[in-house]
Amino acid sequence: MKLGIVGGGQLGRMLAIAGVPLGLECQFLDPNPQAPAGAIAPLNVSAFTDQRALRALARSSAVIGFDWENVSVEALRKATRGSGARIAPPLRALATGQDRLLEKRLFERLRIPTTRHAAVNSRAALWRAAAAIGLPGVLKTRRLGYDGKGQAVIRKHADLDAAWQSLGGVPLLYEEFVPFDLEVSGLGVRARDGTVALYPLVRNWHDEGILRLSMAPWQAPALERQARRHVRAVLREFNYVGVLAVEFFVRNGRLIANELAPRVHNSGHWSIEGAVTSQFENHVRAMAGLPLGSVASTGHSAMINLIGQVPPAAQLLQVPGLHLHDYGKSSRPGRKVGHCTIIASSAAERDRRTRSLLRALHLRLKQVP
């Protein structure tokens, strides 16, 4: 069976690898001729909005999906119409994941606690929002933000104009700044027949807006119960098919939903070696209408993103239990070019190895156990 994926980044590449043993052939559409998925699967180099290319993908695929959010919902809807191809995950989830305001409204509708916020479309609206919600706050573009891009933290009234000048002109959202205790994410997968499986809770560490470290399973039963309830509610709401992630802040033992991703997620990469069935395999299984595999963890995992450039493999692979994932991307400051996962048979051993690897990578993060 052929799966057509719009976007051929590292997520697409890992979906393709997961599909091969199941007889599921991924094919990609991406404007970048060097897109990582192209190294192992057919890649049609076209703009994401190219109707001819999208229609060709839809006609030659049983199911159409995407490996990132910034894909045109309208272009996809139009291209798949009458093609016979299913779409998974559903476009309604994609549209919500693209727009921070729709995300917040979804969370509110499902009674999932989230940050106080206001839509901002003018300089005056920004001042009103800051007055109503208070300072400090964060001004974000509603669309096209990722890895901390398209955001400005506002600590005092004097920052408001600078923030407006750097981001204004597109629809914005002003949110309260949450002085969180920690960050976690919940990942779930839903099959075409409605079966749901929820991965163990993940704790995340960001630095300069970019995910640096994830640990799973993160043993925090009360938080995990909340995360499971929330992720399950989102999956049900969309009649979802595939993997979905929700990122949460944790403050005083309560989860506050930050954003959702209607796709496999960086905080789930540990599952390739650390779970019975990886998020990538379960995503393609769900797309193809196959039964889901177990999401149980097989050990204690830490996933560390490699940012900018991949250190020499010969050096990384000396760390016991380390698995390397080089995305085959060229080096560039701030770019996610790979990740590595450490698996250990106890949390203490995982933590020890993780600290040692973080030191070797000159990466300082707070509160790493």
Added chain:
Amino acid sequence: MKLGIVGGGQLGRMLAIAGVPLGLECQFLDPNPQAPAGAIAPLNVSAFTDQRALRALARSSAVIGFDWENVSVEALRKATRGSGARIAPPLRALATGQDRLLEKRLFERLRIPTTRHAAVNSRAALWRAAAAIGLPGVLKTRRLGYDGKGQAVIRKHADLDAAWQSLGGVPLLYEEFVPFDLEVSGLGVRARDGTVALYPLVRNWHDEGILRLSMAPWQAPALERQARRHVRAVLREFNYVGVLAVEFFVRNGRLIANELAPRVHNSGHWSIEGAVTSQFENHVRAMAGLPLGSVASTGHSAMINLIGQVPPAAQLLQVPGLHLHDYGKSSRPGRKVGHCTIIASSAAERDRRTRSLLRALHLRLKQVP
């Protein structure tokens, strides 16, 4: 780094998948345009002896390897000369793995118990061998035998002429027939720097000459000690680089070496999900001069070959803890078209699930626990 692999079967395909996350790009040479590795990696469709194609592969690869034994050692040696490409595993091991008589001589030289045998090049020599070694026995072609092909069991003198007629004309080997209690295999890997790692002992079940089932780790400490010693001796003898397998018969608690494979081996497929580092990953790591990964098992594994055709994925994936590997080959009776691996947290649970799957596949094997 580019690895050139002569032969693009399922072993090559799984090597390629293992290489991708490490930034190791496999490229293949195979006369079959539908060779399984071609689905995910560049495939040069040429005869195995095509000097031009072999030289092109050698010139564009840092290391040259092979995914089966029936490759011309001379053609490979000639093609790589002056190309700058290393060869791993070494050609001396390949030459030995191609010839049952050289294998036996190696085992004898290393004091590894093996079957009594005699080279047979004429009808008269066959009668002499049967008289010296006794009946029953097995007549085998020295070269090009696999999956039970190129063999004839001789139970009585009257079978000798028929066996000669079916196999005569090429160099043969007559061996004693070993009424073994069980079959096991030992898999080891040796890095370029001489580091050796030995996978847990595997028990194998064949049917009509084809491997059907492997279980690992097979808990038999006395047998495992012997297997480790023997595999280590072979790796050292060849100054080996990569994964190597030795198949043994077991009789009265003693190992009797049957044959060796200078490559990843069907009885090691369980390691993809059942070991910290799979045989495929360790093989490409060794080829690339990288450190080896741990070969420890992560659970209790059973690998079942899918012969002839792959049952519907939707059916197989309903078995808890089952991982499917569809090689993307067309169906044909007796052909290995895929395998599946069951992982469980206890041997008893693995055994229970294995029996259930064997029943579903209508496969009857003796002595399955």
